[in-house]
Amino acid sequence: MIAFCAVLYNISLLFMSRYSVSTWYISRTIEVVSKLTVMVIFMCHIFSALRVTKNIAHRDPLTNIFNRNYFFNELTVQSASAKKTPYCVMIMDIDHFKKVNDTWGHPVGDQVIKTVVNIIGKSIRPDDLLARVGGEEFGVLLTDIDTERAKALAERIRENVERLTGDNPEYAIPQKVTISIGAVVTQENALNPNEIYRLADNALYEAKETGRNKVVVRDVVNFCESP
Secondary structure: OHHHHHHHHHHHHHHHHHOOOOOHHHHHHHHHHHHHHHHHHHHHHHHHHHHHHHHHHOEOOOOOOEEHHHHHHHHHHHHOOOOOOOEEEEEEEEOOHHHHHHHHOHHHHHHHHHHHHHHHHHHOOOOOEEEEOOOOEEEEEEEOOOHHHHHHHHHHHHHHHHHHOOOOOOOOOOOOOOEEEEEEEEOOOOOOHHHHHHHHHHHHHHHHHOOOOOEEEEEOOOEEEOO
Protein backbone atom coordinates (compact mmCIF):
# COMPACT_ATOMS: atom_id res chain seq x y z
CA MET A 1 0.00 0.00 0.00
CA ILE A 2 2.84 2.40 0.83
CA ALA A 3 4.55 1.59 -2.48
CA PHE A 4 1.29 2.18 -4.34
CA CYS A 5 0.85 5.59 -2.73
CA ALA A 6 4.42 6.52 -3.63
CA VAL A 7 3.85 5.57 -7.27
CA LEU A 8 0.60 7.53 -7.33
CA TYR A 9 2.38 10.50 -5.84
CA ASN A 10 5.16 10.48 -8.49
CA ILE A 11 2.73 10.03 -11.36
CA SER A 12 0.74 12.98 -10.08
CA LEU A 13 3.87 15.14 -10.02
CA LEU A 14 4.69 14.25 -13.62
CA PHE A 15 1.14 14.94 -14.71
CA MET A 16 1.03 18.34 -13.03
CA SER A 17 4.44 19.36 -14.39
CA ARG A 18 3.45 18.47 -17.95
CA TYR A 19 0.50 20.81 -17.89
CA SER A 20 2.39 23.59 -16.09
CA VAL A 21 0.23 23.42 -13.02
CA SER A 22 1.59 24.70 -9.74
CA THR A 23 2.32 21.38 -8.10
CA TRP A 24 3.69 22.08 -4.67
CA TYR A 25 0.42 22.43 -2.75
CA ILE A 26 -1.32 19.77 -4.74
CA SER A 27 1.53 17.30 -4.32
CA ARG A 28 1.69 17.96 -0.60
CA THR A 29 -2.05 17.35 -0.36
CA ILE A 30 -1.69 14.05 -2.21
CA GLU A 31 1.19 13.08 0.05
CA VAL A 32 -0.81 13.82 3.21
CA VAL A 33 -3.88 11.99 1.93
CA SER A 34 -1.73 8.98 0.99
CA LYS A 35 -0.14 8.84 4.43
CA LEU A 36 -3.49 9.20 6.15
CA THR A 37 -4.86 6.38 4.02
CA VAL A 38 -2.00 4.13 5.06
CA MET A 39 -2.51 5.05 8.72
CA VAL A 40 -6.25 4.34 8.56
CA ILE A 41 -5.65 0.94 6.96
CA PHE A 42 -2.97 0.15 9.53
CA MET A 43 -5.27 1.08 12.43
CA CYS A 44 -8.08 -1.04 10.95
CA HIS A 45 -5.75 -4.03 10.92
CA ILE A 46 -4.81 -3.37 14.55
CA PHE A 47 -8.44 -3.16 15.70
CA SER A 48 -9.31 -6.27 13.70
CA ALA A 49 -6.46 -8.17 15.38
CA LEU A 50 -7.63 -6.96 18.80
CA ARG A 51 -11.16 -8.19 18.11
CA VAL A 52 -9.84 -11.59 17.07
CA THR A 53 -7.66 -11.77 20.20
CA LYS A 54 -10.58 -10.81 22.43
CA ASN A 55 -12.80 -13.42 20.80
CA ILE A 56 -10.16 -16.11 21.29
CA ALA A 57 -9.87 -15.14 24.97
CA HIS A 58 -13.61 -15.81 25.40
CA ARG A 59 -13.62 -19.19 23.63
CA ASP A 60 -12.92 -22.74 24.70
CA PRO A 61 -10.16 -24.06 22.41
CA LEU A 62 -11.58 -27.58 22.03
CA THR A 63 -15.22 -26.77 21.28
CA ASN A 64 -15.06 -23.10 20.21
CA ILE A 65 -18.02 -22.28 22.45
CA PHE A 66 -17.70 -19.68 25.20
CA ASN A 67 -15.53 -20.45 28.22
CA ARG A 68 -16.21 -20.33 31.96
CA ASN A 69 -15.00 -16.74 32.45
CA TYR A 70 -17.25 -15.39 29.72
CA PHE A 71 -20.20 -17.36 31.08
CA PHE A 72 -19.80 -15.88 34.55
CA ASN A 73 -19.33 -12.38 33.14
CA GLU A 74 -22.62 -12.67 31.27
CA LEU A 75 -24.33 -14.21 34.29
CA THR A 76 -23.15 -11.26 36.39
CA VAL A 77 -24.61 -8.82 33.86
CA GLN A 78 -27.89 -10.71 33.75
CA SER A 79 -28.23 -11.01 37.52
CA ALA A 80 -27.66 -7.26 37.89
CA SER A 81 -30.16 -6.32 35.18
CA ALA A 82 -32.99 -4.01 36.15
CA LYS A 83 -35.39 -5.59 33.66
CA LYS A 84 -36.72 -8.07 36.23
CA THR A 85 -37.40 -10.63 33.50
CA PRO A 86 -37.15 -14.35 34.30
CA TYR A 87 -33.99 -16.17 33.30
CA CYS A 88 -32.49 -19.60 33.79
CA VAL A 89 -29.07 -21.11 34.40
CA MET A 90 -28.55 -24.73 33.36
CA ILE A 91 -25.53 -26.86 34.18
CA MET A 92 -25.06 -30.09 32.23
CA ASP A 93 -22.66 -32.91 32.89
CA ILE A 94 -21.83 -35.95 30.74
CA ASP A 95 -22.69 -39.10 32.68
CA HIS A 96 -19.85 -41.58 33.37
CA PHE A 97 -17.42 -39.53 31.30
CA LYS A 98 -14.39 -40.93 33.15
CA LYS A 99 -15.39 -44.39 31.96
CA VAL A 100 -15.44 -43.10 28.38
CA ASN A 101 -11.87 -41.82 28.71
CA ASP A 102 -10.69 -44.98 30.47
CA THR A 103 -12.28 -47.27 27.88
CA TRP A 104 -11.71 -45.43 24.62
CA GLY A 105 -8.97 -42.92 25.39
CA HIS A 106 -8.85 -39.13 25.57
CA PRO A 107 -9.13 -38.47 21.80
CA VAL A 108 -12.49 -40.24 21.81
CA GLY A 109 -13.38 -38.36 25.00
CA ASP A 110 -12.69 -35.09 23.20
CA GLN A 111 -14.90 -36.20 20.32
CA VAL A 112 -17.68 -37.04 22.78
CA ILE A 113 -17.42 -33.55 24.27
CA LYS A 114 -17.61 -31.93 20.83
CA THR A 115 -20.55 -34.13 19.88
CA VAL A 116 -22.51 -33.23 23.00
CA VAL A 117 -21.76 -29.54 22.45
CA ASN A 118 -23.01 -29.79 18.88
CA ILE A 119 -26.26 -31.42 19.97
CA ILE A 120 -26.83 -28.93 22.79
CA GLY A 121 -26.16 -26.04 20.41
CA LYS A 122 -28.78 -27.34 17.99
CA SER A 123 -31.30 -27.88 20.79
CA ILE A 124 -31.26 -24.43 22.42
CA ARG A 125 -32.60 -21.13 21.12
CA PRO A 126 -30.46 -18.82 18.95
CA ASP A 127 -30.04 -16.22 21.70
CA ASP A 128 -29.17 -18.68 24.48
CA LEU A 129 -25.56 -18.67 25.65
CA LEU A 130 -23.69 -21.98 25.72
CA ALA A 131 -20.33 -22.32 27.48
CA ARG A 132 -17.95 -25.00 28.64
CA VAL A 133 -17.59 -24.45 32.38
CA GLY A 134 -15.61 -27.58 33.24
CA GLY A 135 -14.00 -30.63 31.68
CA GLU A 136 -17.24 -32.39 30.73
CA GLU A 137 -19.56 -29.74 32.17
CA PHE A 138 -21.47 -27.10 30.25
CA GLY A 139 -23.54 -24.09 31.18
CA VAL A 140 -26.45 -22.49 29.36
CA LEU A 141 -27.79 -19.03 30.18
CA LEU A 142 -31.35 -18.45 28.99
CA THR A 143 -33.25 -15.18 29.24
CA ASP A 144 -36.99 -14.47 29.17
CA ILE A 145 -38.01 -18.00 30.14
CA ASP A 146 -40.20 -19.41 32.91
CA THR A 147 -39.82 -22.63 34.86
CA GLU A 148 -42.09 -24.79 32.71
CA ARG A 149 -40.44 -23.74 29.45
CA ALA A 150 -36.99 -24.18 30.99
CA LYS A 151 -37.92 -27.68 32.11
CA ALA A 152 -39.25 -28.56 28.65
CA LEU A 153 -36.11 -27.24 26.97
CA ALA A 154 -33.83 -29.11 29.36
CA GLU A 155 -35.74 -32.32 28.68
CA ARG A 156 -35.40 -31.77 24.94
CA ILE A 157 -31.64 -31.35 25.30
CA ARG A 158 -31.35 -34.49 27.43
CA GLU A 159 -33.46 -36.55 25.05
CA ASN A 160 -31.58 -35.32 21.98
CA VAL A 161 -28.21 -36.24 23.45
CA GLU A 162 -29.42 -39.74 24.35
CA ARG A 163 -31.16 -40.26 20.99
CA LEU A 164 -28.50 -38.88 18.66
CA THR A 165 -25.36 -40.39 20.18
CA GLY A 166 -24.18 -43.96 19.91
CA ASP A 167 -24.95 -45.80 16.67
CA ASN A 168 -25.26 -42.65 14.57
CA PRO A 169 -23.10 -42.02 11.48
CA GLU A 170 -23.38 -38.25 11.98
CA TYR A 171 -21.22 -38.46 15.12
CA ALA A 172 -18.12 -40.68 15.20
CA ILE A 173 -18.37 -41.86 18.81
CA PRO A 174 -18.49 -45.54 19.82
CA GLN A 175 -21.27 -45.52 22.41
CA LYS A 176 -24.47 -43.86 23.50
CA VAL A 177 -23.99 -40.89 25.83
CA THR A 178 -26.37 -39.40 28.38
CA ILE A 179 -26.25 -36.18 30.35
CA SER A 180 -27.67 -34.93 33.62
CA ILE A 181 -28.99 -31.38 33.88
CA GLY A 182 -29.50 -29.09 36.87
CA ALA A 183 -31.21 -25.75 36.41
CA VAL A 184 -32.43 -22.79 38.40
CA VAL A 185 -34.96 -20.19 37.29
CA THR A 186 -35.30 -16.81 38.98
CA GLN A 187 -37.83 -14.11 38.24
CA GLU A 188 -36.62 -11.52 40.72
CA ASN A 189 -32.91 -10.92 40.00
CA ALA A 190 -32.53 -11.17 43.77
CA LEU A 191 -29.68 -13.68 43.76
CA ASN A 192 -26.05 -12.99 43.04
CA PRO A 193 -24.23 -15.04 40.36
CA ASN A 194 -22.53 -17.34 42.86
CA GLU A 195 -25.84 -18.18 44.56
CA ILE A 196 -27.53 -18.84 41.24
CA TYR A 197 -24.73 -21.11 40.08
CA ARG A 198 -24.67 -22.93 43.43
CA LEU A 199 -28.40 -23.67 43.20
CA ALA A 200 -28.00 -24.97 39.64
CA ASP A 201 -25.02 -27.06 40.71
CA ASN A 202 -27.00 -28.50 43.62
CA ALA A 203 -29.80 -29.41 41.21
CA LEU A 204 -27.24 -31.11 38.96
CA TYR A 205 -25.85 -33.02 41.93
CA GLU A 206 -29.34 -34.27 42.77
CA ALA A 207 -29.89 -35.38 39.16
CA LYS A 208 -26.62 -37.33 39.27
CA GLU A 209 -27.29 -38.87 42.68
CA THR A 210 -30.83 -39.99 41.87
CA GLY A 211 -30.09 -41.95 38.73
CA ARG A 212 -28.42 -39.72 36.11
CA ASN A 213 -29.80 -39.04 32.63
CA LYS A 214 -32.41 -36.77 34.15
CA VAL A 215 -33.34 -33.14 34.69
CA VAL A 216 -33.84 -31.29 37.96
CA VAL A 217 -35.19 -27.72 37.76
CA ARG A 218 -35.60 -25.30 40.65
CA ASP A 219 -37.00 -21.79 40.86
CA VAL A 220 -36.44 -19.29 43.66
CA VAL A 221 -39.41 -20.61 45.65
CA ASN A 222 -40.57 -23.93 44.31
CA PHE A 223 -38.90 -27.15 43.26
CA CYS A 224 -39.84 -29.50 40.46
CA GLU A 225 -38.22 -32.60 39.04
CA SER A 226 -38.70 -34.36 35.74
CA PRO A 227 -40.02 -37.92 35.98
